[in-house]
Structures are given as C-alpha cells and as structure tokens.
Amino acid sequence: MIGKLKGLVDSFDDDHVLIDCGGVCYQAFCSSRTLQSLPRVGEAAVVFIETIVREDMIRLYGFSSDSEKAWFNLLMTVQGVGARVALAILSALSPSEISSAIALQDKAMIGRANGVGPKLAVRLVTELKGKVPTTGAVDAGTLGLQSALGEGIASSAITDAVSALTNLGYSSAQASAALARVVAREGDDVPTEKLIRLGLRELSS
Known part of the structure; x- marks a missing residue:
C-alpha cells in the first residue's frame, strides 16, 4: 500500500x-x-x-496533508459521495472550512462544491455532525465549538453570529474559534447581538 x-x-x-x-x-x-x-x-x-x-x-x-486525506475518507462514508465528489468538496473548501460547515450545519457552504446539490448537502452536514477524521489535524476552534454545543449542531444565534463575523472579513475558522471560546464561557443561549460583540472582542484581543 x-x-x-x-x-x-x-x-x-x-x-x-x-x-x-x-x-x-x-x-x-x-x-x-x-x-x-x-x-x-x-x-x-x-x-x-x-x-x-x-x-x-x-x-x-x-x-x-494528512488532514486533507482524512477528510477525503470521511466524506466518502456518506451515501452518494464518491472520490470525485469528495475531491470537489476539498477543492471548494479547506479541511478547516469543512469542519466549520459541519459544526454550524451550513448546507450552503458545503453546497459550493461542484456536484453537491441541496439534498446531498443536507445529508453531508447531517450524517457528519459531531464527527471528525480519525487522523489528521482538525481546527481547534471547530472542535471547541462542537464540544460547547454538545453534538456539533449550532443554534441559529451562533450561526447568525458566524455569518456576521465572516461578512466583516474574518474567515469561518476564525469566527468559529472565537465563538467557541465565547460559548464555552457564556453558554449557548447568548443572543446574536451579544455573541457578535463578544466574538469581535475575542478576535481583536
């Protein structure tokens, strides 16, 4: 081999x-x-x-990288995802971005990849929620977000906060990492406006 x-x-x-x-x-x-x-x-x-x-x-x-290889294998555990689609996802998103999309149940983000329609995007974020590759590095912020939210499913407030921070120019991985720290400290029932404010504070510190 x-x-x-x-x-x-x-x-x-x-x-x-x-x-x-x-x-x-x-x-x-x-x-x-x-x-x-x-x-x-x-x-x-x-x-x-x-x-x-x-x-x-x-x-x-x-x-x-080992991380990209590990995500390739994990993506192919989902029905309807073969090698070609897995490579298309890895072409559109970095391993860190895939981790964030799954943690945030962001179907639109996964749907950027060629060959990934709405139904397959839903299946990907649903079947891979809470899962990470068995080998390879995974973004620490994403792991923190998944742990803070129990099973890797974000509330709408957190999803909206990540979207707001990315619209301000931060990457999805940076936003997820900052909000993971906020959620771990404040809990997962913080309103969107406060999440954005505290997230910006984390990102500027």
Missing part, C-alpha cells in the same frame, strides 16, 4: 499530477487546492496517498 510519494513533479493536468519517484512516474488525482499547492515541474514534492482498488482499476489520490 502506497502511503506517501516523495519525488519530483513531472507534469500536471487538470485533475492529476505525475510524481517521478526514481524514474517511475505515479499518477495521483488531486483536488484543485492540492494541485495549486504543489511546487513547479522539476521540483521536489511530497504527496500523501490514498489508494482505491476496484475490479477494473487501481487509482491513486493525492493530498497535500
């Missing part, structure tokens, strides 16, 4: 990269985020690998 490739970037295509490992080139299918993060042709690269074996093919999927 191939777990990681270390070699030189041989070439790119729209959905995969060729990594030259001592004269043998391995084709790894990747998210657009991973492809963009790789070095230029001829330079050294490290790609984490998930191998999928079927009757008619063996295909390698490449990732820039």
